[in-house]
Amino acid sequence: MAKKYFYDDASLMLELIGGKENIKEIQHCATRLRFILNDDEKFDLEKVKKHPLFKGYKKQETQHQIIIGAGIVDKLFNQMKIIMNESSTEGNIDIENKEPLWRKDVSFKSNVFMISKRGMNSFASIFVPLIPIFIAGGMSLALKSLIGTFAPTSGFTKLLDIIGGAILGSLPAFVGYSAAKKWGGNPYLGMAMGLVLISPGLLNSYATNTPVLLGFDLNTDSNIIEEARKLAFENWLKNNGLEPPINNYDEMLNKTVGVYYQIFGNVAGGFFKIKLIGYQAQIIPVLMVLAISVNLEKLFKKITPNVIAIIVVPLGTVLLSSWLAFWIIGPLGQIIGKGISIGLAAMFKYTNWNFIGFGGMIFAFFYPFLVITGLHQGFLPIETQLLVDTQLKYGHSSSFITPVACVSNIAQGTAALVFIFFCKKDKEQITKGTSSAIGGFTGITEPAMFGINLQIKPLFIAAAIGSGIAGWWLGMTHTVANSLGSASWIGLVQFDWTVNQTKEYLQGENINSILQNIPMGAHISIAMFISTIATAGMSTVLLKTKWGKKSLENYLN
Numbered sequence: 001m002a003k004k005y006f007y008d009d010a011s012l013m014l015e016l017i018g019g020k021e022n023i024k025e026i027q028h029c030a031t032r033l034r035f036i037l038n039d040d041e042k043f044d045l046e047k048v049k050k051h052p053l054f055k056g057y058k059k060q061e062t063q064h065q066i067i068i069g070a071g072i073v074d075k076l077f078n079q080m081k082i083i084m085n086e087s088s089t090e091g092n093i094d095i096e097n098k099e100p101l102w103r104k105d106v107s108f109k110s111n112v113f114m115i116s117k118r119g120m121n122s123f124a125s126i127f128v129p130l131i132p133i134f135i136a137g138g139m140s141l142a143l144k145s146l147i148g149t150f151a152p153t154s155g156f157t158k159l160l161d162i163i164g165g166a167i168l169g170s171l172p173a174f175v176g177y178s179a180a181k182k183w184g185g186n187p188y189l190g191m192a193m194g195l196v197l198i199s200p201g202l203l204n205s206y207a208t209n210t211p212v213l214l215g216f217d218l219n220t221d222s223n224i225i226e227e228a229r230k231l232a233f234e235n236w237l238k239n240n241g242l243e244p245p246i247n248n249y250d251e252m253l254n255k256t257v258g259v260y261y262q263i264f265g266n267v268a269g270g271f272f273k274i275k276l277i278g279y280q281a282q283i284i285p286v287l288m289v290l291a292i293s294v295n296l297e298k299l300f301k302k303i304t305p306n307v308i309a310i311i312v313v314p315l316g317t318v319l320l321s322s323w324l325a326f327w328i329i330g331p332l333g334q335i336i337g338k339g340i341s342i343g344l345a346a347m348f349k350y351t352n353w354n355f356i357g358f359g360g361m362i363f364a365f366f367y368p369f370l371v372i373t374g375l376h377q378g379f380l381p382i383e384t385q386l387l388v389d390t391q392l393k394y395g396h397s398s399s400f401i402t403p404v405a406c407v408s409n410i411a412q413g414t415a416a417l418v419f420i421f422f423c424k425k426d427k428e429q430i431t432k433g434t435s436s437a438i439g440g441f442t443g444i445t446e447p448a449m450f451g452i453n454l455q456i457k458p459l460f461i462a463a464a465i466g467s468g469i470a471g472w473w474l475g476m477t478h479t480v481a482n483s484l485g486s487a488s489w490i491g492l493v494q495f496d497w498t499v500n501q502t503k504e505y506l507q508g509e510n511i512n513s514i515l516q517n518i519p520m521g522a523h524i525s526i527a528m529f530i531s532t533i534a535t536a537g538m539s540t541v542l543l544k545t546k547w548g549k550k551s552l553e554n555y556l557n
Contacts, residue, residue, distance in 0.1 A: 018037060027125060056450030065450075139493065192314075197282075203276060210257060211236065214257060215275060274326040283384050292329060360471040407531040411440075411532075417536075418539040442489070443486040443490065473530055477514060481495055482494060
């Protein structure tokens with residue numbers, strides 16, 4: 001689209017929401033323009049619905065959300081900022097939330113809800129810009145797994161492994177930049193802290209999946225280290241019912257026993273001991289470190305004289321943050337992250353049994369309701385942690401969250417597609433339904449969900465039911481994806497199409513699921529077909545009820 005086109009649409013959108021003076025806060029996510037106004041009476045929703053880029057609308061508490069679409073909303077938002085700043089006589093407009101942490105004019109329950117929502121919105125604004133990175137890295141590793149099945153030693157397989165490993169292994173740097181920018185720090189200092197956490201001088205925790213790790217002081221003699229490695233290896237062999245000597249002893253030793261170094265182990269009885277282990281692909285530790293780093297930066301700016309601030313602020317921030325990160329914050333964050341992933345995995349594992357996919361059914365049914373509130377964005381760092389933990393444990397990644405997102409998205413697209421057959425040959429509505437359905441089938445559900453299905457509530461309920469029925473299949477087969485990517489038909493490459501790695505994961509986790517000889521790629525395909533058929537059937541039935549007919553009539557008239 002031409003720049004002029006976005007300029008005209010941005011000017012019109014500003015006019016319809018009451019002008020720049022009426023804007024209290026404005027931001028955007030992957031598909032939505034989000035804003036809070038000083039005076040909602042100046043917001044002309046009916047005219048906004050006729051805006052050329054409008055695809056849907058939702059309001060959460062005091063925040064208005066206009067669905068624009070992926071790849072468009074950021075361009076519209078940027079043009080709106082340019083227009084607002086060009087018309088400002090006081091320099092650039094600082095667009096951020098000025099809401100107090102606790103409001104005295106609302107109830108305790110409302111305050112807790114608003115704080116929770118603000119936290120999830122903060123998560124979303126940190127991770128949504130990183131979605132292309134997650135997709136690029138995750139899909140590269142998924143393609144590597146697929147192609148590696150047929151050509152494990154090919155150059156292209158190695159290239160995909162390098163791309164995926166580099167991107168996902170460098171996540172702390174990307175998260176550091178995004179989090180610092182969101183929380184009011186210098187984003188480049190945030191990136192610097194992320195890079196410190198994945199320094200080449202640290203043991204690469206993402207690339208190291210040895211079952212035994214030994215720690216040594218930095219200057220320990222190499223002969224002592226080697227003897228300790230051999231002893232640990234022989235103990236590991238005995239514990240696993242094996243006896244030395246074995247074939248390929250040195251190769252197996254390197255695959256079994258890894259080494260990391262530690263510093264300050266002799267200071268205060270080891271109280272300040274730091275393990276030189278990196279946080280590659282870790283999410284929770286880097287967020288906790290950045291929360292401290294940003295506040296330290298603000299503190300240093302406040303107390304440091306201007307004449308030396310350019311030196312003291314960045315150096316002091318990085319030095320103190322790095323020491324705290326490796327000493328206590330990083331290890332604590334790693335424990336919390338692993339605890340969350342273990343808890344979620346256990347919850348899914350113990351609520352699904354042979355022929356009874358109860359946990360999958362419940363999760364998939366409620367998933368679209370989480371999307372409405374935006375809470376599904378909180379799954380992104382959790383799923384990344386799940387993928388990392390299983391990668392370190394089994395040498396390949398597994399997550400049950402992406403499959404649920406897949407069937408939910410397909411259900412929303414199907415409901416929008418069914419709408420086409422009930423919209424009385426209205427060409428505008430047919431076009432809207434078609435584009436919304438295509439969006440849902442390719443992983444973008446906001447146009448379908450907010451533009452159609454929530455307006456015609458029987459369609460939304462039908463989609464939730466269809467998603468839940470498909471989730472039953474996911475649960476009883478314990479279907480998992482092996483990477484992040486597109487939660488749609490496009491994302492079939494994210495699933496294993498052989499059974500060897502899947503069986504290793506299921507056996508390692510002691511999961512007794514049915515149909516283990518069917519690859520995960522086939523299971524998710526079956527589940528998405530179930531989602532399509534069940535949603536189409538429920539949508540047709542509900543739209544023919546009195547409730548459905550009334551909802552259609554209200555929407556079309």
